[in-house]
Amino acid sequence: MAKYSIGIDYGTLSARALLLNIQTGEEVCVSEMAYPHGVMDECLPSGKRLGDSWALQDPQDYLDALQVTIGELLQKSGVSPEDIVGIGVDFTSCTILPTLADGTPLCKTEGFEDTPHAYVKLWKHHAAQYCADELNAKAEAMGEKWLALYGGKISSEWMIPKIMQILKEEPRVYNACDQILEAGDWVVWQLVGHQARSACNAGFKGIYRHDTGYPSKAFFRALDPRLENVVEDKLSTDIRPIDSCAGYLTKAMADWTGLKEGTPVAVEIMDSIASVPACQIDGPGKMLMIMGTSTCHEVLSAEERGVPGTCGIVKDGALPGSFCYEAGQSCVGDHFSWFVNRCLPSDYKEEAEQRGISPHVLLTEKASRLKPGESGLLALDWWNGVRSVLMDFDLSGLILGMTLRTKPEEIYRALIEATAFGTRQIIDAFETAGAPIHELYAAGGIASKNAMAMQIYADICNKPIKISGSDQSGALGSAILGIAAADPALTGYKNVNEAARKLGKIKDTVYHPMAGNVAIYAQLFAEYKKLHDYFGRGENNVMKKLRALRRQ
Numbered sequence: 001m002a003k004y005s006i007g008i009d010y011g012t013l014s015a016r017a018l019l020l021n022i023q024t025g026e027e028v029c030v031s032e033m034a035y036p037h038g039v040m041d042e043c044l045p046s047g048k049r050l051g052d053s054w055a056l057q058d059p060q061d062y063l064d065a066l067q068v069t070i071g072e073l074l075q076k077s078g079v080s081p082e083d084i085v086g087i088g089v090d091f092t093s094c095t096i097l098p099t100l101a102d103g104t105p106l107c108k109t110e111g112f113e114d115t116p117h118a119y120v121k122l123w124k125h126h127a128a129q130y131c132a133d134e135l136n137a138k139a140e141a142m143g144e145k146w147l148a149l150y151g152g153k154i155s156s157e158w159m160i161p162k163i164m165q166i167l168k169e170e171p172r173v174y175n176a177c178d179q180i181l182e183a184g185d186w187v188v189w190q191l192v193g194h195q196a197r198s199a200c201n202a203g204f205k206g207i208y209r210h211d212t213g214y215p216s217k218a219f220f221r222a223l224d225p226r227l228e229n230v231v232e233d234k235l236s237t238d239i240r241p242i243d244s245c246a247g248y249l250t251k252a253m254a255d256w257t258g259l260k261e262g263t264p265v266a267v268e269i270m271d272s273i274a275s276v277p278a279c280q281i282d283g284p285g286k287m288l289m290i291m292g293t294s295t296c297h298e299v300l301s302a303e304e305r306g307v308p309g310t311c312g313i314v315k316d317g318a319l320p321g322s323f324c325y326e327a328g329q330s331c332v333g334d335h336f337s338w339f340v341n342r343c344l345p346s347d348y349k350e351e352a353e354q355r356g357i358s359p360h361v362l363l364t365e366k367a368s369r370l371k372p373g374e375s376g377l378l379a380l381d382w383w384n385g386v387r388s389v390l391m392d393f394d395l396s397g398l399i400l401g402m403t404l405r406t407k408p409e410e411i412y413r414a415l416i417e418a419t420a421f422g423t424r425q426i427i428d429a430f431e432t433a434g435a436p437i438h439e440l441y442a443a444g445g446i447a448s449k450n451a452m453a454m455q456i457y458a459d460i461c462n463k464p465i466k467i468s469g470s471d472q473s474g475a476l477g478s479a480i481l482g483i484a485a486a487d488p489a490l491t492g493y494k495n496v497n498e499a500a501r502k503l504g505k506i507k508d509t510v511y512h513p514m515a516g517n518v519a520i521y522a523q524l525f526a527e528y529k530k531l532h533d534y535f536g537r538g539e540n541n542v543m544k545k546l547r548a549l550r551r552q
């Protein structure tokens with residue numbers, strides 16, 4: 001009798017669930033639900049305005065997505081809940097929410113429905129930059145050893161700066177909540193009825209180290225005396241490995257989803273990392289890029305050492321037996337959709353509509369006819385701040401070289417090239433730190449949808465790129481972890497590594513660098529680096545001044 005696992009991938013705008021046949025690897029069906037409240041970056045549903053760089057979500061959307069997507073999987077496939085051996089969940093991160101002791105989100109309690117700080121802060125909520133600046137200065141002054149393991153700077157996207165922002169701006173929320181946790185950990189809590197926080201999230205986003213735990217009380221006290229006991233008061237030291245079982249589906253959640261009560265649920269994993277087992281990344285020298293709204297870069301290594309430009313290193317963070325390094329770019333697909341949504345001229349919109357294709361496909365078709373360098377444009381990919389080498393969300397975007405003749409497809413291509421230069425910068429940082437990258441692998445929406453972008457990346461990075469065999473690599477990785485959570489006697493897999501070897505997959509297509517393009521892009525990259533340093537390393541702080549003026 002065939003057995004199945006379900007993987008649920010919570011992205012920025014939607015959740016995707018995948019039903020996987022655990023013996024054949026067949027992806028039986030996929031179901032997606034866009035979050036009804038989407039990303040709230042201007043106001044709450046009540047109309048209450050949010051500040052600059054805010055990005056919130058409504059946690060009820062996550063539960064509704066469980067009900068709708070799992071219901072659809074069961075209905076479309078006709079598979080019996082009895083034959084589902086496990087469930088895995090991955091989530092965009094660092095996405096956090098304050099809750100009561102029983103898990104009720106604070107934004108759903110009386111008196112907090114209209115309080116922005118009581119809602120989920122999405123990964124791309126960047127309004128805690130001033131808190132991150134304070135934290136980084138303090139960590140450096142106090143010689144905190146963990147700082148180097150986060151590339152030398154903690155991002156304002158990460159958990160502690162976000163908690164600091166809540167405490168400083170709305171102490172009422174900080175005091176009223178019993179827990180502050182990753183939304184992925186919260187979903188698992190809802191599924192199994194108790195908390196089982198993920199080592200992956202805690203390590204990458206919560207400054208939790210496998211050997212030393214959280215930063216010391218003295219450090220938290222130095223940040224703010226009210227934070228001295230933040231770990232005991234709001235976090236947890238019960239941190240679980242990602243290949244373990246978090247617990248079993250409760251009766252209430254079985255009724256909500258249509259699944260069987262008692263189905264094992266895996267400890268949650270970050271969405272980016274879930275693609276590692278799905279793409280058969282099993283050792284050093286391979287960099288996996290998960291390219292969607294943002295891009296995350298994953299590298300496995302036997303060693304733990306700080307690499308400038310990375311955002312974190314976690315022991316057994318992606319697969320047991322290796323350290324996983326993550327670097328990232330906060331604006332990739334978002335970069336392209338900004339252009340499509342805000343700047344596309346009406347004749348282009350009409351052409352796309354008439355031909356029944358998306359504006360991305362139209363712009364890509366036109367941009368494919370251009371040669372590298374032909375547009376005369378060069379952009380900095382900082383539309384959503386910088387998560388890599390500079391780690392600064394007060395920086396902003398730039399396009400250089402525009403003339404009266406500049407065409408939309410030229411800008412679109414320059415934006416894609418800018419994100420590839422950003423990736424090249426990250427690869428160079430790894431290689432300079434003594435971790436050579438021989439091959440690139442790509443997963444996520446853009447890897448499967450945009451061949452031109454992948455060729456540009458191969459040319460700019462001067463490395464071959466292999467593509468994930470699944471269009472839903474996050475959900476596939478989660479389903480693999482769902483197997484690891486189940487009884488091996490039932491699944492036939494000894495551990496997650498074995499399941500990843502058998503069920504992970506890569507396409508036959510490989511994008512090879514083209515020598516002529518590589519040479520031209522090398523010249524453009526040299527100019528990109530100059531702009532990067534000029535605007536990013538303090539020589540000209542105009543971007544920060546403009547941001548400060550906007551906030552006044």
Ligand SMILES: Nc1ncnc2c1ncn2[C@@H]1O[C@H](COP(=O)(O)OP(=O)(O)O)[C@@H](O)[C@H]1O
Nearest residue numbers: 011012013292293333334337360444445449450
């Ligand atoms: N043909 C395309 N070329 C480039 N980017 C695209 C294309 N189609 C969609 N995108 C971008 O892909 C992003 C969504 O990526 P996806 O991996 O599906 O989601 P997520 O990052 O939320 O997991 C959006 O930002 C969108 O602008």
Ligand SMILES: O=C(CO)[C@@H](O)[C@@H](O)COP(=O)(O)O
Nearest residue numbers: 011012092093272292293294
């Ligand atoms: O930062 C991480 C993971 O570490 C991502 O969750 C974040 O960049 C958002 O990813 P998506 O672009 O929504 O796939």
